Amino acid sequence: MxxxxxxxxxxxxVLAGPAAAQTAVSSASVAPACLRFGEIxxxxxxxxxxxxxxxxxxxxxxxxxxxxxxxxxxxxxVGFRSAGAMRLTCxxxxxxxxxxxMGAGFQRCPIQSIQAYTPAMQRADEAAAxxxxxx
Numbered sequence: 001m002x003x004x005x006x007x008x009x010x011x012x013x014v015l016a017g018p019a020a021a022q023t024a025v026s027s028a029s030v031a032p033a034c035l036r037f038g039e040i041x042x043x044x045x046x047x048x049x050x051x052x053x054x055x056x057x058x059x060x061x062x063x064x065x066x067x068x069x070x071x072x073x074x075x076x077x078v079g080f081r082s083a084g085a086m087r088l089t090c091x092x093x094x095x096x097x098x099x100x101x102m103g104a105g106f107q108r109c110p111i112q113s114i115q116a117y118t119p120a121m122q123r124a125d126e127a128a129a130x131x132x133x134x135x
Contacts, residue, residue: 033116034090035061037080045073046125051097052117060117065097069109075099081108 039056046052048070051063072078079098080091096108 033061033114035063035114036090037082040080043078045075048072051078060122062115062117062121063091063097063111064113066110066112069097069099070101070107072097072099072109 035053035055041054041056041058043051043053048068049065049072051065051072053061053063055061077100080095081098082089082091082095091111091114093111093113095111097111099107099109101107
């Protein structure tokens with residue numbers, strides 16, 4: 001499959017010029033964010049609606065939840081669940097973060113979005129947190 005993508009990029013170079021080839025190559029090399037169920041290394045809760053999750057390859061992802069997930073920042077463990085997911089399936093919106101609330105049992109918190117967490121996003125989040133702290 002990689003050879004096919006490379007050949008397609010060369011064909012575009014011949015037909016449309018170097019600018020179109022650069023666009024085709026860069027769009028072909030960008031893969032969507034894929035956080036796999038069986039490859040979660042660590043996680044950190046940012047409030048009760050957001051998780052920063054790191055996979056075994058140390059790539060970070062930002063998971064936004066559809067609603068409020070009580071005491072998420074104070075949990076020692078969370079789970080991730082999908083209706084029929086296998087170990088190497090990517091997480092997607094609609095899957096769940098599962099937390100155990102003592103006395104109330106397990107609660108599912110649906111995932112709204114998953115995106116790659118870039119260093120620029122991390123700097124922006126840290127700056128927003130610093131600005132929100134009282135001085």
